[in-house]
Amino acid sequence: MTGKQLLDDCFLHDKDRLRHRDALALLKERLSSIAEKETVALEEAGERILAEDITAPRNVPLADNSAVDGYAFRQEDYDDAGGFFRLQQRVAAGHASGLELAPLAAARIFTGAVMPPGADTVAMQEDCESHSQDGKDFVIVPQGLKKGANCRKAGEDVAEGEKILEAGQRLRPQDLAAVASTGKGTVEVFRKLKVALVSTGDELRRPGGPIDVGDVYDSNHFLLRALCGTLPVDIEDLGVLKDEAAQVESTIKAAAGRFDVILTTGGASRGEEDHVLQALDALGKRHMWQLAIKPGRPMMFGSIEKCVFLGLPGNPVAAMVCFLLYARPVISVLAGGPFLEPQRFDVPAAFDVEKKKPDRREFYRGFLRADDAGRMNAHKFMRDGSGLITGLREADGLIEIPEDVTSIRKGDPVRFLPFSGFGIR
Missing domain, CATH: 3.90.105.10 (Molybdopterin biosynthesis moea protein, domain 2)
Structure with a gap:
């Protein structure tokens, strides 16, 4: 694999949270394709x-051909013939005719058939009238057809x-x-990237097994695996890691030698049980951490030798938001594609926010609905908790609120990012 060497991080202090636009600029500047090619x-x-x-x-197409079932003729004969043409030949698709069209003659032709030499215009069969005279077949073509009508030109x-x-x-x-x-x-x-998917946390259990008070089922694994399905990658599940520093570090170290990308959830903060951050610092370099966004502040981007490391928050909403905004474009670039920018539409807000913290970009779960005048408005999911999967399920996209906005009133313009623009159908 080849690619730019990722640079050392200069954003090491918690107080220096990186703004959204700066995080995107950093990712764009430090990434290039690492994928090899195949036929x-x-x-x-x-x-x-x-x-x-x-x-x-x-x-x-390779040659001029008819766009309809009908009759082909020479435009220069149109007026002289008075729309009355003698049928000279029949041309079907896949059976090109080498016979040049005679003056004042027409060819019965079918959709996709190559125009006979000399013909340049086609009349639709339903507009024409067949006629027999003296044992010969003729066709009457209506007036008003322009040269080249119903004819698809080569190239x-x-x-x-x-x-x-x-x-x-x-x-x-x-x-x-x-x-x-x-x-x-x-x-x-480009060859598909090999991506390792890792969940962390003593409380996590995989669906299908028992659960006790204090446990939660690992929804992030299935969320991220499905989101990765929109990208050219092969996923390998490394399971759920316990909150044990040695196990986390050894698993990540081994994975770094086998995979192009390691994608983790949880353990991204500075708590005593957040061993993923510590493992990254011990094994490689951390290039991005602590973003000025909500949800998703502890998003991590780093490298362990040639392996790219993406550490997502543990809460499902934050994990999905960070994947869509940061991990998805990163993986796309590494895989040989473009830096995927989300679609954005400016629409009026159908909600109020009394007070929003400044200097932080926020992403609400929301959906578009038409008002009585038929104009689309952005509606905000009523609850903001990062663990509420219901908000993701009911939303059609994200509502992006910039750092300098401190309140929102109904009718204010907001930016809507539809999930469909992220490849989520």
Whole structure:
């Protein structure tokens, strides 16, 4: 693997919490792709990150063809024939005709069929009238058709030599169709990253087993595993680690030699049982920690030799917010893709916030609803607790409130980040 060497951290003090925009700038500046390349069959390339530019080797479509079932003729004959053409030939898709269209003649043609030599216009069959005279077949074409009507020109979709896709793009279904239309059967993509997923905490239990008072089921594992499904990665579950410093450090040390990325939840603060932070400091370098955001303040970004370390908070809401805002774009860049910026829409607030702490960016769970005038407004989930998964489930996205805003009144403009913009359907 290759890539920029991550620099030493200069944000080491709790009081120096990093602002959201500065955290994004730091991540953008210090990251580059570490993924190697491989060639895969086109049918296996969906959702992968393209590692080569795709240029059309030929025109698409390759030749002029009919866009409808109908009758092809020469526009120059239109007025002379008075719309009355003799049927000369029949052309079906996949059976190109080498017979040049005679003057005052038309060809019965079907959708996708190559235009016969000389023809340049097509009339739709439902607008035409068939006619027989003296044992010969004719067609009556209505007046008013312009030259080139219902005809798809060669190269109309893509011209020979035109760049269709650039390296670094995620291959969507429509992109696969574009590549296939050029005749290319394989593509070069970046290999999927190997990501280790680690949960920490004595209180955590995996679903399917018993639970006692004081225990909680490990919802973060399933949340993050599903969120990683929107990225080109292979996930390996390293299980739930107890709050034991030696076990946490040894597990992370071993994982750093096997994986491209380690993604943890919990243990990111400075408490006596927060051993993940201590393990990162002992094994590698911490480049980012303590952000001026809510939820998600103890988000960690670091490195252990060539392995990138992402430490998310333990509360589910904070874990999801930090994954979407920071971990997702980091993994995308490492995998050869772009730094994924969320979609943002300015909409009026349908809620009040009497007092918000300054110098901190906050992300509320929210949803859009139309008012009586049909205008979309942002509604805030009524409770703000970072452990309330209900808010994530009922929300359609996040409402982003900048550092300098200290209160919100109904009608004030706010920025809405739909979950769909993060690849969550």
